[in-house]
Amino acid sequence: MPRIAVIPGDGIGREVIDQGLRVLQHLDGERGLDLVFEHLPYGADRYLETGTSITADEMQALRRYDAIFLGALGDPRVPTSQHAKDILLGMRFQLDLYINLRPVKLLDARYCPLKDRAPEEVSFVVFRENTEGLYTGIGGQFKRGTPDEVAIEAELNTRKGVERIIRAAFEYADARGLGRVCMSDKSNAMRHGHDLWQRVFRAVAAEYPAIEASHLYVDVLTMEMVRAPDRFDVIVTNNLFGDIVTDLGAQLQGGIGLAASGNIHPGQAAMFEPVHGSAPDIAGQGKANPLAAILSAGMMLGHLGHPDLEDRIERAVRDCLQADRVTRELGGTLSTSQVGDAVIAALDA
The missing domain is CATH 3.40.718.10 (Isopropylmalate Dehydrogenase)
Structure with a gap:
């Protein structure tokens, strides 16, 4: 019951x-x-x-x-x-x-802003890490309201948090026979926290040899979601980037009025x-x-x-x-x- x-x-x-x-x-x-x-x-x-x-x-x-x-x-x-x-x-x-689970699924091609895209070409899910990253409120302000004001917002990444969201993405793909998992970060600029994402992603991916594991910097990911959304089955990323790319995904499927989500x-x-x-x-x-x-x-x-x-x-x-x-x-x-x-x-x- x-x-x-x-x-x-x-x-x-x-x-x-x-x-x-x-x-x-x-x-x-x-x-x-x-x-x-x-x-x-x-x-x-x-x-x-x-x-x-x-x-x-x-x-x-x-x-x-x-x-x-x-x-x-x-x-x-x-x-x-x-x-x-x-x-x-x-x-x-x-x-x-x-886990913030966001399906991106085009149900009627008329609602897609991309030209000549069929529903089967826009069908993937995004796994957004939901409890860490830049949304934890770590930081502060110094000399607020003065010309010398400093504001700091710190990003939190733990091995436990990163590993469990990446593993959830691979388990989802494996259970549904999906062949591709793409991890997105900005490790070329954020060298500490996102290096952790890189290392954990490689380690977890090795446990799923039948699944194609790929990586895209988040700026490239947003371009590819528009250029070739059919190249994705499962995307996994951090809290901030997930917040952004899932709204882009919502627009690909017809707008936020058709976007569902789970927090799991x-x-x-x-x-x-x-x-x-x-x-x-x-x-x-x-x-x-x-x-x-x-x-x-x-x-x-x-x-x-x-x-x-x-x-x-x-x-x-x-x-x-x-x-x-x-x-x-x-x-x-x-x-x-x-x-x-x-x-x-x-x-x-």
């Missing part, structure tokens, strides 16, 4: 999560998955009412769930986005969700979320595109041991895209809930 924590969050997060839940409940009724959903109030409303984003005990309680389904966080009433940082970064770091620590609770933000300017108007949330729900089912249902959801979303059963953002005329209706109908077709 899988327990799923549902955190709709802010803005359109509530609307898109509702459609993801409708799809999950539909498949639950069909297959008897016995999914148990528990809604949690973490978001801007609670932060503004109580001054608390999420307590330490509440964060630790998330470990008891099999998965977490997150909408979006961000509200103009909290200009610092402190609550979003507390919740989202808190989950990544405190729950040690070291194998064997523990994992968090799944659409990549897009909370878009408060259109919240409550039925304009939000729920497809990324629905695809994230599919990833969650795959993580919970139902890869066939993940595939069915992806096919249903593809069918809706090809039939223009989408919101205005993607050139259609449907509302948020009507897209949910369309995906459910496609699941039953």
Whole structure:
């Protein structure tokens, strides 16, 4: 009986999560998955009412769930986005969700900004290290506000952290019969931390002789993702570079409205979320595109041991895209809930 924590969050997060839940409940009724959903109030409303984003005990309680389904966080009433940082970064770091898994899969060629690219030519995944790098907050400021001000941001790389994300990328490729893993860094300029990535990558790659292991500096990687996306199966990189190249990947597949993600620590609770933000300017108007949330729900089912249902959801979303059963953002005329209706109908077709 899988327990799923549902955190709709802010803005359109509530609307898109509702459609993801409708799809999950539909498949639950069909297959008897016995999914148990528990809604949690973490978001801007609670932060503004109580001054608390999420307590330490509440964060630790998330470990008891099999998965977490997150909408979006961000509200103009909290200009610092402190609550979003507390919740989202808190989950990544405190729950040690070291894998940020971002599929880049073109489901309809019309949405790709690259000319004459077929769906099979844009189909890879990015493994972004999610708990180290430049996002750990190591650094400081000296003589702030003066002409002599100095600001330092330090990048943290540990052998344990680097090895486990690289190994996860190879294990993923090996389990799915994918033949290529590319590691990206900037070791020609960042000679200490990224030298560690180089050495660990070579050591782990040697354990998987059937998989072609390659390396690209991150500036070259971004060019190659545009020039020849079909050369990639799995990309693995650090936190900062992963943050950047996954958004480039999202655009290759049609935009962040179609980008799903997972934040994973194998064997523990994992968090799944659409990549897009909370878009408060259109919240409550039925304009939000729920497809990324629905695809994230599919990833969650795959993580919970139902890869066939993940595939069915992806096919249903593809069918809706090809039939223009989408919101205005993607050139259609449907509302948020009507897209949910369309995906459910496609699941039953």
